[in-house]
Amino acid sequence: MQTAVRRILAMIPTLLGVIVSIFVITRVLPGDPARTLAGENAADSVVEKLRVQMGLDQSIWQQFFDYFTGLFRGDLGFAWHTGRPVAEDFAARFPATVELALMALFIGIIIGIPLGILGATQRGRVADHATRIISLLGASMPLFWLGLLVISIFYGTLGWEPAPVGRIDDAINPPTHITGLYLLDSLLTGDTIAFKSAFSHLIWPAMVLSVGALAIISRMTRSAMLEVLGQDYIRTAQAKGMSQTRVIGAHALKNASPSIVTVVGLELGQLLGGAVITETIFNWPGIGGYVVESIEATDYAPVQAMTLVAAVIFLFVNLIVDLSQGILDPKVRNA
Amino acid sequence: MPKTSTVAIHTQALRAKPEHKAVSAFSLLLRNPSAMVGAAVILFWTLGGIATLLWSPYPPNMTGAGPLLQPPSLEHLFGTDNFGRDIFSRVLAGARVSLWTGLLAVALSLVIGVPIGAIAGYFRGSVGMVLMRLMDMLLAFPSLLLAMTLAVALGPGLSSAMIAVGIVGIPEFARIMYGQTVSLREKDYVEASHAIGLKDGAILFRHILPNGIVPIIVRCALGMGYAILTAAALSFIGLGAQPPLAEWGVMISDGRGYIISGEWWMTFFPGFAIATSILGFNLFGDGLRDVLDPRLRTSAR
Numbered sequence: 225m226q227t228a229v230r231r232i233l234a235m236i237p238t239l240l241g242v243i244v245s246i247f248v249i250t251r252v253l254p255g256d257p258a259r260t261l262a263g264e265n266a267a268d269s270v271v272e273k274l275r276v277q278m279g280l281d282q283s284i285w286q287q288f289f290d291y292f293t294g295l296f297r298g299d300l301g302f303a304w305h306t307g308r309p310v311a312e313d314f315a316a317r318f319p320a321t322v323e324l325a326l327m328a329l330f331i332g333i334i335i336g337i338p339l340g341i342l343g344a345t346q347r348g349r350v351a352d353h354a355t356r357i358i359s360l361l362g363a364s365m366p367l368f369w370l371g372l373l374v375i376s377i378f379y380g381t382l383g384w385e386p387a388p389v390g391r392i393d394d395a396i397n398p399p400t401h402i403t404g405l406y407l408l409d410s411l412l413t414g415d416t417i418a419f420k421s422a423f424s425h426l427i428w429p430a431m432v433l434s435v436g437a438l439a440i441i442s443r444m445t446r447s448a449m450l451e452v453l454g455q456d457y458i459r460t461a462q463a464k465g466m467s468q469t470r471v472i473g474a475h476a477l478k479n480a481s482p483s484i485v486t487v488v489g490l491e492l493g494q495l496l497g498g499a500v501i502t503e504t505i506f507n508w509p510g511i512g513g514y515v516v517e518s519i520e521a522t523d524y525a526p527v528q529a530m531t532l533v534a535a536v537i538f539l540f541v542n543l544i545v546d547l548s549q550g551i552l553d554p555k556v557r558n559a
Numbered sequence: 560m561p562k563t564s565t566v567a568i569h570t571q572a573l574r575a576k577p578e579h580k581a582v583s584a585f586s587l588l589l590r591n592p593s594a595m596v597g598a599a600v601i602l603f604w605t606l607g608g609i610a611t612l613l614w615s616p617y618p619p620n621m622t623g624a625g626p627l628l629q630p631p632s633l634e635h636l637f638g639t640d641n642f643g644r645d646i647f648s649r650v651l652a653g654a655r656v657s658l659w660t661g662l663l664a665v666a667l668s669l670v671i672g673v674p675i676g677a678i679a680g681y682f683r684g685s686v687g688m689v690l691m692r693l694m695d696m697l698l699a700f701p702s703l704l705l706a707m708t709l710a711v712a713l714g715p716g717l718s719s720a721m722i723a724v725g726i727v728g729i730p731e732f733a734r735i736m737y738g739q740t741v742s743l744r745e746k747d748y749v750e751a752s753h754a755i756g757l758k759d760g761a762i763l764f765r766h767i768l769p770n771g772i773v774p775i776i777v778r779c780a781l782g783m784g785y786a787i788l789t790a791a792a793l794s795f796i797g798l799g800a801q802p803p804l805a806e807w808g809v810m811i812s813d814g815r816g817y818i819i820s821g822e823w824w825m826t827f828f829p830g831f832a833i834a835t836s837i838l839g840f841n842l843f844g845d846g847l848r849d850v851l852d853p854r855l856r857t858s859a860r
Contacts (some may be wrong), residue, residue, distance in 0.1 A: 364838040369830030497701030
């Protein structure tokens, strides 16, 4: 309990720093937000009016104070191209992004961990080289290219994938809103038609998005497993005739899990970044696609807001990961 | 505990060692298949990019170099795009843009990140703590999103993308150099340098930097791949290079609308160029790491 409180307190300066750096990037770096918004050819008087409207004529400290207090009221700025506050736009699109990111993480875990175990137990053999090549390719693959390839092959040529638009077929009613995650909601309400449609829409972008996480999770699992497999207690377990599956499942994987959980937590942040690209390509109605739409409309408040939100989510997820280390690893618990 | 009597031998050994080590490391590198495949790919794109300065099948921005949207043929190896531009010429010209962008971005991360890490690690205390806290904070941002925010603030364009990618890479270099410095400053030869009255700056430059350089070099190679990827992603969403510049991310963005109608070559070839060049740098970086310092086999980001 004490450690938990200490960790939470230790996070506060970083959190403040994150807020300050977003502010510094948007207001202090060269570049005039009012000019950017108005367009390069806008008259100076228009820009000046906009500057006053945006509060840019105030002192930098006043601006920071307004920004900071605004954040606590849930004010993430105003999206000119939709005519609504960014926070409202985000709230409407958030579940779609969460669903996509969680599914991608899930795929990365259920494929990445077995691949890593395979690599570690078959070290130096064909299977190990194969998993190494898979993770190398995964780490080198540009998401936007992979996504377009998947669409052109699986939708364009083979027709296995539904049209890459939205989260569910237009003709099918979305499931009753419980969590906002279509897959989960349709399961909870037993709506198999919606579940099938939602799944077939979700699985393709999620697979594309998962590639980077999959590569890193498998690499990390492999190296954590190799370290554990070299320990004496593994040899003891093997010597007393324990089956290989049990040695790996009951001893090795359990002891490798703190490192694996850590890397999974770190990957969630990268997934939110990757969601920007994946959502754009698959026309997924989440925050990422919305942010790129905003960029195309030279409306930049949503970009800054998403960066801030993603960093805050990242910090909280890693706080949870940190705290979970105590449960997974008794050495940490007693330290 | 340091044995004072061995300090002289230590420094002597260290002075004699690097030359020998460099020769053997180079020959090891030549025998490392992954490094060599990586180097070949990097060399291919570098030469291809440089060649376009002198010669290219068609000028990369010439519209109507052939009929519109032609599939790959002998005349147009990678086909033509919606303006009839030759995609092969554009992909080659794009190599120059991407490699140059990556190189400058990594140089920026290096030039700022390494001193930050070295100073924080060497002086520690409150300065070091503040610097490294700042770096941790930057690492809390998903890298692509931070690059997007920076590129937006600097105004969309290729040079903004380059600077943005460079800034995003700083904490990684700082962290590596910090780790190196913290462990190296406890070494006997650093203590000896203090004892003979060497200034801090000299110790940092002459002793700590050269001895801690290996993981930095490895990071440069891996960082190139990452920088090329991020810069292309920024261009793809409209924050980096702007059309009609022949840049890989821009070309993919141009070809996006032709995916379903079947003109796959517009996106396939520039994407293939991005993927192979990143793969080249990752392979080369992994190979370098194996050769230079086998102890450092941690996962690359």
